[in-house]
Amino acid sequence: MTDFVKLLTRKNSLRKQCQALAGSDIEKAIADLTEILEEKLEQENALLVEERERLEKIEAIKQSMLEAGVDLNDLMTLVDTPVKKKVAPKYQVTDANGELHQWSGRGRTPAAFQAAFTAGKTKEDCLI
Structure with missing residues (x-):
């Protein structure tokens, strides 16, 4: 954890550092942090939506396979898995x-x- 993060996450340390600041400077820092928080939450929500969509697609594929009578093991036999080639003895x-x-x-x-x-x-x- 960096010193900056420690400062931000420890209330007493933050209070000590803010003693020399004017109220307007603290308000500006709060506004900047709020904006950063909103951006971070939007990114996290976008990732959650992507993951939910991915899981829905997987579920739809599973349902299609079930309806078609195809088992996952049937597909696995068709997949070429990369095999580590053994080096010939020299x-x-x-x-x-x-x-x-x-x-x-x-x-x-x-x-x-x-x-x-x-x-x-x-x-x-x-x-x-």
């Missing part, structure tokens, strides 16, 4: 137990590869 190494490990070269270096690199292998030695 490196592979066999550990001391004979287990094969593959790595794309992205992200944190897996322990099996780190052990191989510590033992003297390079990334180029592990290329598939």
Whole structure:
């Protein structure tokens, strides 16, 4: 919270700051704040109206689907959901137990590869 907001929201702090002001200056500040409040309330009301309209549209779509005998799951099977493509492995190494490990070269270096690199292998030695 900024100092200005703290000042405005704490009555005693505001009273202290207003002691040096003339009555007309306080009236001007009140008028400005009232105008700002009205603008803010109009914005909030507009957002509420938009949200209410959106919900009404959703309800109308749900009703149309119900009347048509269409289930939401039916539609979901038709939607292409973006699937994160798995990156093909670029490196592979066999550990001391004979287990094969593959790595794309992205992200944190897996322990099996780190052990191989510590033992003297390079990334180029592990290329598939």
